[in-house]
Amino acid sequence: MNSQNFAIAENLIPSSYIQQSVNALRNRENLAKTLMEQRKWPDNGWDDASIELFLSNLALMDSNNFREHAGVGEREGRVVSNLVAKRHYHMTHGIGRSENIAEVQPNATGSSLMIKLVNAMLLESIRFMGVSSATGCFMVPIATGMSLMLCLLTLKQDRPGAKFVLWSRIDQKSCFKCIISAGLQPIIIDPVQCGDELHTDVQAIEAQLLTIGSDNIVCIMSTTSCFAPRASDSLEKIATLCQKYNVPHLINNAYGLQSTRIMHSIQDASKKGRVDVFVQSTDKNFLVPVGGAIIAGFDKNVLEKITKNYPGRASCSPVMDIFITLLSLGTNGYKELISQRKEVHQHLRNELGKIAAKYGERLLDIQNNPISIAMTLKSLSVSNGAESDTKKLSQLSSMMYMRHVTGCRVVSSVEVKDVCGYKFDGWGAHKINYPCPYITAGASIGITKSDIDFFVQKLDKVISRLKKTPISNIETPSSSEGNDSTSIRRKATIASSYRSAVNGVNSIEDGSSSTSRTSSVDNLRK
Numbered sequence: 001m002n003s004q005n006f007a008i009a010e011n012l013i014p015s016s017y018i019q020q021s022v023n024a025l026r027n028r029e030n031l032a033k034t035l036m037e038q039r040k041w042p043d044n045g046w047d048d049a050s051i052e053l054f055l056s057n058l059a060l061m062d063s064n065n066f067r068e069h070a071g072v073g074e075r076e077g078r079v080v081s082n083l084v085a086k087r088h089y090h091m092t093h094g095i096g097r098s099e100n101i102a103e104v105q106p107n108a109t110g111s112s113l114m115i116k117l118v119n120a121m122l123l124e125s126i127r128f129m130g131v132s133s134a135t136g137c138f139m140v141p142i143a144t145g146m147s148l149m150l151c152l153l154t155l156k157q158d159r160p161g162a163k164f165v166l167w168s169r170i171d172q173k174s175c176f177k178c179i180i181s182a183g184l185q186p187i188i189i190d191p192v193q194c195g196d197e198l199h200t201d202v203q204a205i206e207a208q209l210l211t212i213g214s215d216n217i218v219c220i221m222s223t224t225s226c227f228a229p230r231a232s233d234s235l236e237k238i239a240t241l242c243q244k245y246n247v248p249h250l251i252n253n254a255y256g257l258q259s260t261r262i263m264h265s266i267q268d269a270s271k272k273g274r275v276d277v278f279v280q281s282t283d284k285n286f287l288v289p290v291g292g293a294i295i296a297g298f299d300k301n302v303l304e305k306i307t308k309n310y311p312g313r314a315s316c317s318p319v320m321d322i323f324i325t326l327l328s329l330g331t332n333g334y335k336e337l338i339s340q341r342k343e344v345h346q347h348l349r350n351e352l353g354k355i356a357a358k359y360g361e362r363l364l365d366i367q368n369n370p371i372s373i374a375m376t377l378k379s380l381s382v383s384n385g386a387e388s389d390t391k392k393l394s395q396l397s398s399m400m401y402m403r404h405v406t407g408c409r410v411v412s413s414v415e416v417k418d419v420c421g422y423k424f425d426g427w428g429a430h431k432i433n434y435p436c437p438y439i440t441a442g443a444s445i446g447i448t449k450s451d452i453d454f455f456v457q458k459l460d461k462v463i464s465r466l467k468k469t470p471i472s473n474i475e476t477p478s479s480s481e482g483n484d485s486t487s488i489r490r491k492a493t494i495a496s497s498y499r500s501a502v503n504g505v506n507s508i509e510d511g512s513s514s515t516s517r518t519s520s521v522d523n524l525r526k
Ligand SMILES: *Cc1c(COP(=O)(O)O)cnc(C)c1O
Pocket: 143, 144, 145, 146, 170, 172, 174, 175, 223, 225, 226, 252, 254, 255, 281
């Protein structure tokens, strides 16, 4: 309603009433006015009605929603299902233009406005979380691995002869696969062990820089957020090398944005040396469905090259998820989540410490990983031959899964895995020969104390069971999914654990004979 309409309405309804309503509506409109004027993430979250009002205003600015409109092109934002249209608040044109994902889309003024506001608010989040001198960022509707690949391909364009990526090893497949999928050649640099913790092997990186030669290297790729006992990479030292040897530095900051400590380390690295781009996941840092990433950096030219490299238009659905989330949280809501996470992290440390003490284990001493924690599992590994060694560990892993605990990782430190034709010794542990098996658990944004209590309670029961169970009663030899026969065995175990769970008992707890379970494996094999 504009002021003219209100004046007309006063002919129908007493004007004092109308004035009340004018104020109420103005109040909501002012939220949008302030947001666009200041391009600033509001401190206080908006109520849902204000968000929906603004969204529907934006949607009505897109050509597909014009009352009179004829689209005669091949892409006119037509959506046949009403449910789909509603799910997207009728914004169907996506974002960007074929030449640049950051360009304003002429058919979608409202959507374009939304992405501009999202990028402004995300940049603010990056700055207040610690990277205060970041100059720009943009959201892409692809997850972290794909975004890293896009960055790698862009960095490569300026270095025609280069094909190597120096990569500080982290055992997470997508960060490795993005190098392979970009058609580049990884040089894997295992971290070094310092006490319990795994640190960047800065010397080995420098040795490779000298051997291979800067011109042949696309970039050094470091990683901040990772599973303990790996620490966040030594960003300052890597950045210093990148500057000294004139090699780009790409940081995989997948879930690092939620940690002020990690964000400050990116800031410091950019001051002391060279950081070109850092990439973070939207779902891992902002509690939205999987499907987006934020590409950020210190040099607008580099960022612009990446936006230009993005082929075609992009979905605005993940952008809208972020838009709604940021507006509804406000900076205060987000900061509250950040401080809650820290508290719960401490709670995890305390509670896991108690379990460790109870079973003669210990927490690994990790100083430079603000999110993930690890506890040794020495008493569950038996040293009579490598084969049976990890049986209880795999069993622990599936038992936790069957008890609805996800996200904890059991690492034997002896597994070998093939990823894209590269052999990783000690898969999961980020290096060869890590001295003990362990379990990791993390406290990332959105986690609650009751999540920790549930996890710890289940872990306590499961370890207690496993310690009492003779190894000969356990059938799972490995949790590897790479090898066909193992994955069949694993499926069989999960199937049999599932049946037992349905019957209210677990395969170990019920003491059923291993022969009957073996036959179910055989049946699956047939
Ligand atoms: C999650 C994660 C990735 C991959 O993220 P996707 O969003 O699934 O592509 C890469 N590296 C690290 C360290 C991660 O945690």
